[in-house]
Amino acid sequence: MPREVRERQMMDAAVATFGQRGYRAASMDEIAELAGVSKPLVYLYLNSKEDLFTACIRREADALLAAVRAGVVEPDLAPDEQLWAGLTAFFAHTADNPDAWSVLHRQARTHGESFAAEVGAMRGELVDLVTGLLRDAGRASPASPDLGDRDVVGVAQALVGAAEALAGWANETPGVSAKEAASTLMNFAWTGLGRLLEGERWSAAVPGGRLS
Amino acid sequence: MPREVRERQMMDAAVATFGQRGYRAASMDEIAELAGVSKPLVYLYLNSKEDLFTACIRREADALLAAVRAGVVEPDLAPDEQLWAGLTAFFAHTADNPDAWSVLHRQARTHGESFAAEVGAMRGELVDLVTGLLRDAGRASPASPDLGDRDVVGVAQALVGAAEALAGWANETPGVSAKEAASTLMNFAWTGLGRLLEGERWSAAVPGGRLS
Amino acid sequence: MPREVRERQMMDAAVATFGQRGYRAASMDEIAELAGVSKPLVYLYLNSKEDLFTACIRREADALLAAVRAGVVEPDLAPDEQLWAGLTAFFAHTADNPDAWSVLHRQARTHGESFAAEVGAMRGELVDLVTGLLRDAGRASPASPDLGDRDVVGVAQALVGAAEALAGWANETPGVSAKEAASTLMNFAWTGLGRLLEGERWSAAVPGGRLS
Amino acid sequence: MPREVRERQMMDAAVATFGQRGYRAASMDEIAELAGVSKPLVYLYLNSKEDLFTACIRREADALLAAVRAGVVEPDLAPDEQLWAGLTAFFAHTADNPDAWSVLHRQARTHGESFAAEVGAMRGELVDLVTGLLRDAGRASPASPDLGDRDVVGVAQALVGAAEALAGWANETPGVSAKEAASTLMNFAWTGLGRLLEGERWSAAVPGGRLS
DNA sequence: TATGAATGAGGTTTCATTCAT
DNA sequence: GATGAATGAAACCTCATTCAT
Numbered sequence: 001m002p003r004e005v006r007e008r009q010m011m012d013a014a015v016a017t018f019g020q021r022g023y024r025a026a027s028m029d030e031i032a033e034l035a036g037v038s039k040p041l042v043y044l045y046l047n048s049k050e051d052l053f054t055a056c057i058r059r060e061a062d063a064l065l066a067a068v069r070a071g072v073v074e075p076d077l078a079p080d081e082q083l084w085a086g087l088t089a090f091f092a093h094t095a096d097n098p099d100a101w102s103v104l105h106r107q108a109r110t111h112g113e114s115f116a117a118e119v120g121a122m123r124g125e126l127v128d129l130v131t132g133l134l135r136d137a138g139r140a141s142p143a144s145p146d147l148g149d150r151d152v153v154g155v156a157q158a159l160v161g162a163a164e165a166l167a168g169w170a171n172e173t174p175g176v177s178a179k180e181a182a183s184t185l186m187n188f189a190w191t192g193l194g195r196l197l198e199g200e201r202w203s204a205a206v207p208g209g210r211l212s
Numbered sequence: 213m214p215r216e217v218r219e220r221q222m223m224d225a226a227v228a229t230f231g232q233r234g235y236r237a238a239s240m241d242e243i244a245e246l247a248g249v250s251k252p253l254v255y256l257y258l259n260s261k262e263d264l265f266t267a268c269i270r271r272e273a274d275a276l277l278a279a280v281r282a283g284v285v286e287p288d289l290a291p292d293e294q295l296w297a298g299l300t301a302f303f304a305h306t307a308d309n310p311d312a313w314s315v316l317h318r319q320a321r322t323h324g325e326s327f328a329a330e331v332g333a334m335r336g337e338l339v340d341l342v343t344g345l346l347r348d349a350g351r352a353s354p355a356s357p358d359l360g361d362r363d364v365v366g367v368a369q370a371l372v373g374a375a376e377a378l379a380g381w382a383n384e385t386p387g388v389s390a391k392e393a394a395s396t397l398m399n400f401a402w403t404g405l406g407r408l409l410e411g412e413r414w415s416a417a418v419p420g421g422r423l424s
Numbered sequence: 425m426p427r428e429v430r431e432r433q434m435m436d437a438a439v440a441t442f443g444q445r446g447y448r449a450a451s452m453d454e455i456a457e458l459a460g461v462s463k464p465l466v467y468l469y470l471n472s473k474e475d476l477f478t479a480c481i482r483r484e485a486d487a488l489l490a491a492v493r494a495g496v497v498e499p500d501l502a503p504d505e506q507l508w509a510g511l512t513a514f515f516a517h518t519a520d521n522p523d524a525w526s527v528l529h530r531q532a533r534t535h536g537e538s539f540a541a542e543v544g545a546m547r548g549e550l551v552d553l554v555t556g557l558l559r560d561a562g563r564a565s566p567a568s569p570d571l572g573d574r575d576v577v578g579v580a581q582a583l584v585g586a587a588e589a590l591a592g593w594a595n596e597t598p599g600v601s602a603k604e605a606a607s608t609l610m611n612f613a614w615t616g617l618g619r620l621l622e623g624e625r626w627s628a629a630v631p632g633g634r635l636s
Numbered sequence: 637m638p639r640e641v642r643e644r645q646m647m648d649a650a651v652a653t654f655g656q657r658g659y660r661a662a663s664m665d666e667i668a669e670l671a672g673v674s675k676p677l678v679y680l681y682l683n684s685k686e687d688l689f690t691a692c693i694r695r696e697a698d699a700l701l702a703a704v705r706a707g708v709v710e711p712d713l714a715p716d717e718q719l720w721a722g723l724t725a726f727f728a729h730t731a732d733n734p735d736a737w738s739v740l741h742r743q744a745r746t747h748g749e750s751f752a753a754e755v756g757a758m759r760g761e762l763v764d765l766v767t768g769l770l771r772d773a774g775r776a777s778p779a780s781p782d783l784g785d786r787d788v789v790g791v792a793q794a795l796v797g798a799a800e801a802l803a804g805w806a807n808e809t810p811g812v813s814a815k816e817a818a819s820t821l822m823n824f825a826w827t828g829l830g831r832l833l834e835g836e837r838w839s840a841a842v843p844g845g846r847l848s
Numbered sequence: 849t850a851t852g853a854a855t856g857a858g859g860t861t862t863c864a865t866t867c868a869t
Numbered sequence: 870g871a872t873g874a875a876t877g878a879a880a881c882c883t884c885a886t887t888c889a890t
Contacts, residue, residue: 001874022322024236028860038876043861080406110234110322137409154388154396155408157381158374165373166366176366184366192404194292194414196367197349202406215849240885250851252887261885425853446746448660452881462855467882504830534658534746561833578820579829581805582798589797590790600790608790616828618716618838620791621773626830639870664864674872676866685864 007045010035014046015056019099023053023111054118057108060100061122067093068126072133079137080202084186086129087163091178094167101171105164127156159189219257222247226258227268231311235265235323266330269320272312273334279305280338284345291349292414296398298341299375303390306379313383317376339368371401431469434459438470439480443523447477447535481532481539484524485546491517492550496557503561504614504626510553511587511609515602518591525595529588551580583613643681646671650682651692655735659689659747690754693744696736697758703729704762708769715773716838720822722765723799727814730803737807741800763792795825 013035017026028049032039046052071089072082094101108119131152162185170181183202191202225247229238240261244251258264283301284294306313320331343364374397382393395414403414437459441450452473456463470476495513496506518525532543555576586609594605607626615626649671653662664685668675682688707725708718730737744755767788798821806817819838827838 003874006874022236024234025323027858029858039860040862040876041874044875049860079409106318106322110318111237134405134409151396154378154381154393155400155405158378158397158400159405161377161380162370162374165376166370168373169366169369181366184363185370187363188367188370188401190405192407193295193346193367193371193402195404195407197291197346239883251885252852253850255886256850427853430853446660446748448658449747451879453879463881464855464883465853468854473881503833530742530746534742535661558829558833575820575823578802578805578817579824579832582802582821582824583829585801585804586794586798589800590794592797593790593793605790608787609794611787612791612794612825614829616831617719617770617791617795617826619828619831621715621770663862675864676873677871679865680871 003045006035006037006041010037010042010046011052011056011059014052015060015103016099018053018056018107019102023107023115053108053111053115056103057115057118060097060104061119063097063100064090064093064104065122065125068129072129079133080186080190082133083130083190084182087182087185088178090163091167091170091181095171095178098171101167105168123160126160127153130156130159162189215257218249218253222249222254222257223264223268223271226264227272227315228311230265230268230319231314235319235327262326265320265323265327268315269327269330272309272316273331275309275312276302276305276316277334277337280341284341291345292398292402294345295342295402296394298345299394299397300390302375303379303382303393307383307390310383313379317380335372338372339365342368342371374401427469430459430461430465434461434466434470435476435480435483438476439484439527440523442477442480442531443526447531447539477532477535477539478542480527481542484521484528485543487521487524488514488517488528489546489549492553496553503557504610506557507554507614508606508610510557511606512602514587515591515594515605519595519602522595525591529592547584550584551577554580554583586613639681642673642677646673646678646681647688647692647695650688651696651739652735654689654692654743655738659743659751686750689744689747689751692739693751693754696733696740697755699733699736700726700729700740701758701761704765708765715769716822716826718769719766719826720818722769723818723821724814726799727803727806727817731807731814734807737803741804759796762796763789766792766795798825 010031014026014031017031017034020026021030028039028042031052032042035042042052046055068086068089072086074082074085077085104119104122108115134152134155166181166185170176170178186202187196191200222243226238226243229243229246232238233242240251240254243264244254247254254264258267280298280301284298286294286297289297316331316334320327346364346367378393378397382388382390398414399408403412434455438450438455441455441458444450445454452463452466455476456466459466466476470479492510492513496510498506498509501509528543528546532539534540558576558579590605590609594600594602610626611620615624646667650662650667653667653670656662657666664675664678667688668678671678678688682691704722704725708722710718710721713721740755740758744751770788770791802817802821806812806814822838823832827836
C-alpha cells in the first residue's frame with residue numbers, strides 16, 4: 001500500500017484518538033491499532049508522538065481555515081452577510097469533524113506551548129479575517145468610528161471565543177444545525193443584547209430583499 | 213498542624229501544578245513536594261489523583277461562582293449594569309487566580325467526561341444567572357420579545373464563551389485590566405457589532421447619571 | 425531495608441552485568457532482577473542507566489586506585505621494588521574483581537566519551553604515580569638522563585598498557601597468580617628484552633639481600 | 637555494479653560505523669545508508685549484523701597482520717631491528733585505519749565471546765610472530781636462557797599490550813608519528829626501564845652502522 | 849499522624865529482520 | 870539484482886499507588 005494512503009489512515013486515526021482521549025491519554029498503541037498498522041510504521045512515517053500531534057493540528061487547522069475562507073469568498077456581500085457566511089461554514093465544518101475540533105480547540109491549547117502556538121497561528125488568521133471585515137464595514141459606515149487596534153483585537157477575541165463556545169455547545173446539543181448556531185451568534189453579536197431585548201432581530205438577506 | 217490547614221496546602225499545590233502542567237503531566241510527586249508533605253499523606257487525605265483533581269475543580273468553581281455572585285448582589289441596578297458588575301468580578305477573579313482558571317477552563321474540559329461535567333455544572337449556574345438576568349430585563353422591556361428557551365441558552369453560551377475567551381486573552385496580554393476587558397465585552401455584547409460600527413458605545417452608569 | 429544497603433546491592437549487580445554483557449547489552453531489567461529489586465527502585469536510587477554506569481565506573485576506579493596506592497605506601501623501598509609492589513596489588517585487585525576490571529578496561533572505554541573520560545581520569549592518576557616513581561628513580565641515578573615530558577608519558581602509557589594487557593591475560597589463564605604476572609612484567613619492563621635474552625633476570629629483594 | 641565492489645562498499649561503511657559507534661549502537665540503517673544501498677541488500681550479501689561484524693573483524697585483522705608481516709620480511713636483520721620494523725608497520729597501519737583499529741581493539745573485545753575469539757586469533761598470530769622472533773634471538777644469543785613457554789607468552793602479551801596501548805595513545809595525540817611510537821616502545825621494551833633510567837638508549841641501525 | 853521504601857503496569861521509542869514486487 | 874513496505878520484540882523510563890512502621 002502506498003505511503004501516502006497509509007499516512008492519511010494514520011493521521012485519521014490519530015485525530016480521532018487525540019480528539020477523544022487527549023494528547024497524553026492517547027497511546028501510540030491505540031492509534032496504530034485503529035489505523036490498522038503496527039506501531040513502528042507510525043514512527044517510521046510520523047517520527048514521534050509530538051510530531052504526529054503537530055501534523056494533526058496543522059492538517060486540521062488548514063482544513064478549517066480553508067472551509068471558512070471558502071464560505072466568505074463572495075466579495076460583494078455586505079459585511080454582516082460575509083460574517084454570517086463564514087460563521088455558517090465554521091459551524092458546519094466543526095460539526096462535521098468533531099474530533100478535529102476537539103484537537104484544535106481543546107487538546108492543542110492544553111498540552112505545551114508549541115502546540116498552542118500552532119493553533120494560535122490559525123486563530124490569528126481567523127482574527128485577521130474578521131478584522132479585515134470589520135475595518136471594511138467601518139470604512140463604509142457614515143459615522144466612521146475610531147476603533148483602536150486593541151479594541152478591534154479585543155472584539156475579535158470575543159467574537160471568535162463566542163463562536164468557539166457555540167461550536168462546542170452545538171456539537172453537544174442534538175438538533176442544533178450550523179445555520180441555527182450562526183443565527184444565534186449573529187443576533188447576539190451583531191444586533192447586541194440591548195436591542196435583542198427590545199425585540200430586534202438580525203436576519204439573512206435573500207435575493208430581492210432581506211428576511212425579517 | 214490541623215488537618216484543614218494541611219488539606220488546603222495540598223489543594224493549593226495541586227491547583228498550581230494541575231493548572232501549569234495539566235492533569236496528566238502533573239505528578240503526585242510534584243504536588244506532594246510543592247505542598248511540603250509526603251505522598252502517602254496526600255493519598256490519606258485526598259484519596260486518589262482523580263479525587264484530588266475533582267476536589268480542586270469543585271473548590272475553584274465554587275470560588276469563582278461566589279466571586280461573580282458577590283459582584284451582582286445589588287438588585288436595584290439595571291440589567292446591563294448588573295451584567296457589567298458580574299463580568300468585572302469574573303475578569304478580576306480569573307486574573308487573580310490564573311492557575312485556578314487554567315484548571316477550570318482548560319484542564320477540566322480536556323481530561324475526561326466526569327471532570328468536564330463538574331465544570332459544566334458551574335457553567336450551568338453561570339448560565340442560569342445570565343438567563344435570569346435576561347428574563348428580568350425582557351419582562352421589564354416594553355416590547356417584550358418571545359425569546360425561546362433554546363435562544364436564551366444559545367445566547368448565554370455565546371456570552372459565557374466570549375467572556376471565557378476574553379479572560380484568556382486578558383490573562384496573557386499585559387496591561388489589560390478586568391474593567392477594560394469587561395468594557396470591551398459590554399460594548400461588543402450589549403451594543404452589538406452593528407451599532408458599534410456606527411460609533412455607538414456602551415458605558416457604565418455613575419452616581420448622578422451615566423458616563424458617555 | 426536501608427537505602428545504603430540496597431544501593432550497594434544494585435551497584436554490585438550492575439557491575440556484574442555491565443562487566444559481563446557490556447553497557448548496551450546489559451538491560452536494566454536484568455540488573456534489577458540480579459539485585460533482587462524492582463526496576464523502578466533502581467531508577468529511584470540511581471536515576472538512569474547512564475548515571476548508574478558512571479557510578480559503577482567511579483566506584484570501581486576508586487577501589488582500584490586505593491588498592492594500588494595501598495600497595496606502594498612504603499616510601500623507603502627502591503623504585504623497582506615500589507613498582508613491583510604496585511603491580512602486584514594491581515594484578516591482585518583485577519584478578520579478584522574481574523567484572524569490575526571489565527567495566528573499567530573494556531566497557532567504559534567503548535561506550536561514549538563521558539565514560540571514557542571518567543576512567544581516563546583514573547588512568548591519569550596511575551600514570552602520575554608511575555611518573556613520580558620514574559622521576560624519583562632518575563634523580564637518584566648517577567647518570568641522570570634527560571627524559572623529556574613526552575618520553576615519560578609515552579613510557580608510562582606503554583607500561584600501563586602492558587599491565588592492562590597482562591591483567592586480561594592473567595584473568596583468562598588459569599593458574600597465573602598476581603605475583604607471577606607482576607614478575608613477568610618486571611622482567612620485561614625493567615630488565616628489558618635485550619638483557620632478558622642474554623639471561624638476565626629481575627627479582628624482588630628480600631630481607632637480607634635480593635633473590636636471584 | 638559487480639557484487640564484489642558492492643560488498644566492499646558495505647564493509648567499508650560497516651567498519652566506519654562499527655568503529656565510531658560501537659557494535660550495538662551502530663544500526664543497520666546507518667550502515668546501509670552510508671554504503672549507498674538498501675537495507676535488504678546488506679542482508680542479502682552479508683546475512684546478519686553478527687555475520688557482518690565478524691566479516692569486518694576478519695578483513696581488518698587480515699589486513700593488519702599482512703601489514704605487520706610485510707614489515708618483518710627481511711630475514712637478515714637482527715631481532716631488535718625486525719621487531720622495530722614490525723612495530724613501525726603496526727603503528728603506521730593503525731594510524732592509517734583508525735576505525736578498523738577501533739573495531740579490532742575495542743569493539744570486538746567488548747561485545748561477545750565469539751567476536752573476541754576472532755580477534756584473539758589474530759592476536760595469537762602476532763604473538764607467534766613475536767615468539768618466533770624471540771626464540772631466534774635467544775638461540776643466537778651466547779648465554780641462551782631457558783625461557784619457559786609461559787614466560788614467552790607472558791612477555792609477548794605484555795609487549796603486544798604495550799603496543800596496543802601506545803597505538804591508542806598515538807592515535808589520540810596529534811603529532812606522534814609511527815616511528816616515534818615505535819622508538820618509544822623499543823626503548824622501553826628492549827632496553828628496559830632500569831637501563832633507560834641510567835641514560836642508555838636504543839636506536840635503529842642504519843646502513844653503515846647504527847644511530848646512537 | 850506521617851513517612852521511607854517499594855512496585856505493577858504501561859508509555860514511547862528503536863532495531864534487526866523479512867516479504868512482495 | 871534490488872527495494873519500498875512492514876513488523877515482533879525488547880529497551881529505557883515514569884507514575885499512581887501501597888505497605889510497614
